[in-house]
Amino acid sequence: MSKLNSNAPTGDIDKRWEKHLFELSLIAPQNRGKYNIIVIGTGLAGASLCATLGESGYNVQSFCFNDSPRRAHSIAAQGGINASKNYQNDGDSTQRLFYDTMKGGDFRARESNVYRLAQLSGNIIDQAVSQGVPFAREYSGYLANRSFGGAQVSRTFYARGQTGQQLLLGAYSAMSKEVASGKVKHQSRSEMLEIILVDGKARGIVVRDLVSGEISAHTADCVVMCTGGYSNAFYLSTNAKGCNTSATWRAHKKGAFYANPSFTQIHPTCIPPTGENQSKLTLMSESLRNDGRIWAPKNIADCGKDPREIAEEDRDYFLERMYPAFANLVPRDVASRAVKSICDEGRGIGTEIHGEKLGVYLDFSSIIERIGEDKVREKYGNLFDMYERISGENPYQLPMKIYPAPHYTMGGLWVDYNLMTTIDGLFAAGEANYSEHGANRLGASALMQGLADGYFIAPRTVANYLAKNKLEPVGLDHPDVVKAMDDVKDRIDKLMNAPEPKNSPDYYHKKVGRILWAACGMSREKESLKAAIEEIKALQIDFWQHVKVTGVDKDMNQTLERAGRVADFIELGHLMCRDALEREESCGCHARLEYLESDGEAKRDDENFAYVAAWEYSEAGAVLNKEQLDFEFVKPSVRDYT
């Protein structure tokens, strides 16, 4: 008997959210000030939630590890945000955005949630415009749109290549308004290190002040995690250096199920690594695939040449060749696998690392010829500048070099239709939950989901939870609070005082990253996953025996911060591999070599694997729970982008 109840409404799909809203309990405005809510993480989901809860009259305590909410990694999202406004009159609709998202995710998401997301998408644009988010506009004064992968309509709203920045600053300003009003009490440079449960309900958190090293407990009526994704498990990813899984992992160890942890998005167009000491990879927006053409030399002999000297007939525009209908705009997982297979054939270009050239060209010469350099600069100027700063090459003259890199995690804490985890009173929003993207997220849908959760969904469902539960205040002297504080202190002591300190936290981070990238990256296979699981187990033992943290804990200590996060990545990495091993099919990002069509396409097994894998923590080893996915309104089909 499954322990999972999605709490999704039934009936007509287009009426479900409306019906659910009516059924949710409300709290009258004059009573809202009696409730306290903790929000951890203040990126798009967290800041928009803080703003909305504050406006409504609740008392919010928010925390982030950065020095300001404006630094959250949502800020780095480049290309845009989807909404089914159909402003371009090209046949878009809620139904179509719903279908594209279900199909893009290879039919591994919950229909009710995805439909709700599509319904709310337009409200987000309205909200953002009202806050002064400067989206791109036409000369007519109307909003502009562009196309993104996995869709045949133009539904992506954008602010040059800085859409995430502008939306985050919009949410941050809305939140700042509530900080000024006193409804939101925010603490920056604070890292959540434990969740406090009282009578099985989430009632607070333990936080480390990253400046003083002090540990403190904070209690409330419920807790919402908006703590982002875990791509940094791979060490090299497009995520900010600070992004981590620690908040979600601590919740997992206290009873929140982790769903589909192996569903990680590898973004096709990132700047390839150039050396061993690189600390992160940088994304080049998917929007570039609107006008850039991806190619590799047809002949291995040409791979070392100046690309401008390779004749047109010797270039293989492989996405256009393999997928004529969607061409360079196939979904990310499809594009990434194609790039990998070209490089595996030996046709990669660029710097050779460990005997491999990992890169293909993204070429703008034909669009520059067609519309001129100035027009291209207007559309993509900041991205081209960024590319030039990092690579030292001018993309107006030379094609960009790109290679896939970890970018986003569809997996995350399992949540029901109310965004509540398997711990009562613990909610997860944004990338932190396993969300609506199934086994692959479409471009420009992350901003959409984070803001739908924060502005429109969580505020309603959190209020419903508070209205339905009689909660006694929890004092800081409560034994469960004291115990959680002690556990955190013990763990810090262990990190500071390994028996034989020898290796830095980064040493272990790079190790676990390499294991995961090889075994649980763009392609997965039974034996290598099994081997990876053993390697990670050994690495975990090695870590706790040999990790070396210098400095002291009652002080600002970034080495200690990193050590704690790496410890959690190692444990999560183990679960990612187990999840990948268990799922004996290919779907979306999850390409099991044993289950691929002869042309390399994913071979899904709907009969046996049309479920969300929700892992329950146990000392003896994680236990798999399944939420069966029912498809009433879309018919799972073979994804065909040819």
Add this chain to the structure above:
Amino acid sequence: MNFTLHIWRQKNAQSKGDFHTYQVDDIDSDTSFLEMLDQLNEQLIGKDEDCVVFDYDCREGICGACSLVINGHPHGEKKATTTCQLYMREYANQSELWIEPFRADSFPVIKDVLTNRDAFDRIIQAGGYVSTNTGSAPDANSQLIRKPDADAAFDAATCIGCGACVAVCPNASASLFVSAKIAHLDYLPQGKVQSDTRATNMVRQMELEGFGSCSNHRHCESVCPQEISIANITTMNRLL
């Protein structure tokens, strides 16, 4: 490549700091400036020493967390570039690099080269928003905005809140930061309604935080990684 680093080390806000000298060798020219500091920190861990603390996060020039004054220049000498986007190929082999925190009374040092820039958050809280509540917005296309206005709003809105403008200003003025937000919202009909009170309140908060006034040195514009224009300061002054 090899470098001699003179890095400001300061235990905390109360103590006095000074420069410590370190040698880093065998740095690849494609290494970023912060990755070079990562390598220094790995060396320090090897020697059982406390690492150099510095702010960073996205490492792609957009979050505004990284700072540092390098050889006297906030974010280094390269134009329109944050420290995280500097690469060691910009520097001559064997060169000496002086690395300091952003210096301003309103940005107190927390430790080493890492400072407290909370004052910027408080300035935004004083009025850097449109007082719209969730759910009350009309259709996004119901109000047309001239493209030049939308573009100008965007240009001002790209400020990353790093504080380089303050660090370089002889008066430690935050005028460029403050005016960028005021101008961004003033270009748009949604923000214009509150322009007057916004400008007054944000500038008052800037003064309360101890930032100086603008006396037209224009250094801020030249070091701004986002190339925010000082024309925004004119817009701000007009609204005061």
